[in-house]
Amino acid sequence: MQIVVGVTGGIAAYKAAEIVRRLIKAGHEVQVVMTEGAKAFVMPMTFQALSGRPVRDALLDPQAEQGMGHIELARWADLILIAPASANCLARLAAGMADDLLTTVVLASRAPLYIAPAMNQVMWESPLTARNVRQLSEVRGNVTVLGPDQGEQACGDVGPGRLLEPDALVEQLLALNSPGAAARSADMDMRGLTVVITSGPTRERLDPVRYLSNDSSGKMGFALAAAAQTRGAKVILVAGPVHLPTPAGVSRMDIESAREMQEAVMSVISAADIFIGAAAVADFRPVLSQSQKIKKSGDQTLELKLEQNPDILAGVAALDNAPFTVGFAAETQNLETYARDKLTRKRLRMIIGNNVSRADIGFNSEYNEVLVITPSSTTPIDRQLKSELAGVLMDQIMREFNALSRSSG
16 A cells, blocks of 8 residues: 555654554555654654655645645555644644645545544543544544554643554554455444454463463454454453553453463453454463472473363353354464364354464464364465454454354344
8 A cells, every 4th residue: 555644743753653664564655744843753864764755744845746746645645644643733634724745635635544643631632622533534534533542641641642552553554454444344343242352372380480381472363353443343352471562442351371361251251242262372281380489400300290271262162142253273284174173173153274383474473374264164365464364354254243143133
């Protein structure tokens, strides 16, 4: 995609550099447009180095065809993202002003507009700001507001108004523009649904400083949570020990062990319409976990006795009023055979198989390539960013979920 990223004045402007970097890494072309206020916080050279394009900031550009750079940019953009979008910028856009390059490009373009607000919490909660956002959406159309997030602000206040963290913002943006997103019907709308998702690894303690675990990064589960939330679902994310920011609007429960994950899932599963078990849950745990660090002495060997962990996925699928249950199968060989066997044994509605023996996909990678398997079909999905794949998978899940709802209704 060809993306115009508008950067307005505010302390959060420094985060726009990471947003641009992530969009470039995802394979998109980015043209940065800065306001005069933004240049007080970040040097244009930063964005030029990241995007490979000179920053645009002049309304009348002598280097542009016919001197009308704003029209060229308006036609070039597949979408426009303004991050951060200040209260002043929102007010000017809502009023239809075109007094600098950024507002003129927006006014001259029919491309989808994505707004990522960043301002003091009182400014964000002001009825005037609410009116401006509403007016911009109603009058211009094709406007999506990303965020804002809650938390501590540069001024010391705590509340809504923080710019979304760059990874969460880019995940949402790409999920909304994933292949087939424009063609999605109302069947893809998840408003009114509750989705419970597990993600990341579990840790099974040997002693206070050692544990059994795996290489799961949690990126796929977090991307799925962001995709479901973007479509309007209420999302509960049960996360193992990972270092990932919570997607905006998602409720997160942090756990460490498989038994803790089972307890957390079962405490909320009665409200779930869809359950997605994307976590890489450890199959076994030590029978005994030592309360003090295990010490080494001489040439002694250490024998570990292990016992099975609870099967969370099968347990959810076996409930009397089980939600639509989706599993993941991380395999190193015979992917389709093992995944389909797991689908059947655990009585799942769908399973997503991925080959974790490949370094370019799966654990710790930004990319994945999967097989989506149901009782009646197998659909391969080519390698792509997990943030984009999440939207494709959510399409598959909703098609099966809606088909089942219609057949049982």
